[in-house]
Amino acid sequence: MYSTLKRIFVGRPIPSTEEHHQRLSKIIALAVFASDAISSTAYATEEILLVLVPVAAMAALEDLVPIAIVVVILLAIVTTSYRQTLFAYPSGGGSYIVSRENLGATPALVAGASLLVDYVLTVAVSVSAGVAAITSA
Incomplete structure (x- = not known):
């Protein structure tokens, strides 16, 4: 029963001889495995702006560029951290x-x-x- 459900949801196992053909490209792997960090950064930006805009409508727009810069810096730190971990732990x-x-x-x-x-x-x-x-x- 378990193996049938697993095969339906996950698929059949890949033979070792075909494994090297099934690897993800860097672009696809980034989209799949980095979505948590990227989405967290994107949602944080949206929530910051949702709080700032009603409080001081036009004044909040002045803070838009500094907030964007901080978010870009945060994303760069996360990316650098992931790269360092990948180089330190390649397996x-x-x-x-x-x-x-x-x-x-x-x-x-x-x-x-x-x-x-x-x-x-x-x-x-x-x-x-x-x-x-x-x-x-």
Whole structure:
């Protein structure tokens, strides 16, 4: 039963001989695996502007460029951090593995738990932003 459901949702296993043909290009891999960081940055910008614009309508527009600069800097920091992790752990290593090897077990568990919370909150924010976009149309 489990293997049937797995095959329906995930697909059949790829033979080892075909594995090298199934690799993702950097552009597609970035779109798939970096969506959490990119979407978090985008939603943060939208929420900052939603708070600032009603408070001081025209004055908030003056803050638009500094906010955009801060968001670009934040995205550059996240990208640089991901690149450093990729070079340090070419075989793969998420926050848990990197934290465990460099800081110990407890910080690694905190990193893993925070990622789980982050993923849940990213989905919640994505859904609420989608609903807001649909209802505002």
